[in-house]
Amino acid sequence: MLRREGIGTNRYSAETHEGLSFVLPLDQKERESIGIMKTGVIVVDVQADFTELKQGALAVRGTDRVFIDGVRWSTEMFKEAKVTLVATQDWHPHNHISFYTSHEGKRPFDVTLIRGKEQVLWPPHCIQGTAGAELVLDEGFFDAFIKTGTDAEYESYSGFKDDGGSETDLHRILQQRGVTNVIVYGIATDYCVKATVMDALVRGYTVMVVKSLMRGVDPDTSARAVEEMKKRGAVLLDKLDGETLRESCGLLLPSS
Numbered sequence: 001m002l003r004r005e006g007i008g009t010n011r012y013s014a015e016t017h018e019g020l021s022f023v024l025p026l027d028q029k030e031r032e033s034i035g036i037m038k039t040g041v042i043v044v045d046v047q048a049d050f051t052e053l054k055q056g057a058l059a060v061r062g063t064d065r066v067f068i069d070g071v072r073w074s075t076e077m078f079k080e081a082k083v084t085l086v087a088t089q090d091w092h093p094h095n096h097i098s099f100y101t102s103h104e105g106k107r108p109f110d111v112t113l114i115r116g117k118e119q120v121l122w123p124p125h126c127i128q129g130t131a132g133a134e135l136v137l138d139e140g141f142f143d144a145f146i147k148t149g150t151d152a153e154y155e156s157y158s159g160f161k162d163d164g165g166s167e168t169d170l171h172r173i174l175q176q177r178g179v180t181n182v183i184v185y186g187i188a189t190d191y192c193v194k195a196t197v198m199d200a201l202v203r204g205y206t207v208m209v210v211k212s213l214m215r216g217v218d219p220d221t222s223a224r225a226v227e228e229m230k231k232r233g234a235v236l237l238d239k240l241d242g243e244t245l246r247e248s249c250g251l252l253l254p255s256s
């Protein structure tokens with residue numbers, strides 16, 4: 001995938017599965033000069049239970065091998081570029097409030113009110129320590145893992161905080177590393193990706209979202225989520241585009 005351009009150089013070229021090619025500047029000074037040290041990537045909930053690939057308990061449509069390979073390739077590329085990479089991980093106790101099994105007489109995907117807020121009741125998923133909660137990507141890619149939904153009483157779509165207002169370490173970790181721009185992708189567009197993007201915008205980050213690297217539970221709510229993210233100021237990229245990334249955050253340089 002990544003090829004060093006000549007023996008002893010610090011330049012690598014790569015071709016994506018979509019045929020785009022990039023040159024990754026890996027020299028320290030060069031990275032600093034184009035601002036690469038300020039960019040972070042948040043990979044949202046790419047976990048077995050959310051994927052068709054692993055026949056997960058709450059598999060989101062379109063999360064097949066091709067999709068996961070695209071996510072893996074892109075994440076590997078960011079790893080090679082030495083940006084801060086954070087994975088969020090849904091991590092529920094077995095009796096989590098978002099599970100239909102925690103509500104008498106309810107069925108999967110019923111909607112109920114919890115503390116006055118509409119809540120979709122999901123099939124039990126991403127239970128702490130189970131195979132379904134494992135990341136489908138190599139853990140070695142990531143600098144940090146943010147576990148969400150760990151409190152049985154509160155839903156937590158956002159990687160930054162749960163519905164009870166309890167903050168995760170995500171903002172602190174990004175701040176410590178001087179991250180000002182975040183690139184977000186993963187699962188699911190209409191829930192955890194959207195909530196994480198909104199909370200990143202509220203906290204003052206410049207946010208880019210990569211449409212080809214995310215999948216949603218429902219086409220209608222996903223389309224609305226994309227519109228809402230745009231309206232609040234997120235930049236929506238159809239796919240990882242070298243020129244756009246370079247112009248907006250100096251991250252990648254196209255080879256041509």
Ligand SMILES: [Zn+2]
Binds near residue numbers: 090
């Ligand atoms: Zn969940």
